Amino acid sequence: MQTHAEQPHVLRGWYDKANRRADAVMQPTASWIVQEVAADHGVTVSWLRSTRNSRRHAAARRHAMYEIARQCPHMSLRMIGNFFDGIHHTTVLHAIREWPETAARMGIEVEPLPQRANGVMGRARPLDTGKRGN
Structure with a gap:
């Protein structure tokens, strides 16, 4: 068994820069996207993330949500919605659409959203009509 000092850095959450490829492309973060959209629309980030x-503000917020959905497929x-101070996920879906x-x-000009494995932007699953409980 390895001691704590012998364990790989990745397990401790550190980033090993020696293993990073020089030609690797970094994915944009939600924070960076919001900063760019806020600058494009002439609003501040705090106003964009507010209610x-x-x-x-609504147009800028929709734009930011759309770009995050397009460029950050892991989100x-x-x-x-949580990134925008707890906006409900259906409100996010409406903004994206x-x-x-x-x-x-x-x-x-708008670039199209990529298709996702579970449907277009997480389309809702059909309702379960089976009885629950007794």
Whole structure:
């Protein structure tokens, strides 16, 4: 058995820079995406993540949610909602579905979302109609 000092750094949560490939492409983070979208829309990050409902803030928030869903496929709708101070996952889904239409009205070009294994942006599963309990 290895002692704590002999265990690989990865197990302790450290990042071994020697194993990093020079040509590796880093995935954008949700924080970075929100900063970029906020700058594009002329709002601050704190305003973007707040619950303000003006059209300007709502459009920027939809854009950010869409871009996070597109560029961070590991993040679920619930994770995206939690990133925006606890927004419900169905609100995130609505924002993602509505952004292309909003962007078209604003004259912003939108890149399509990638298909996911479980359907388009986590489409809800059919309801279970079986009886539960007794």
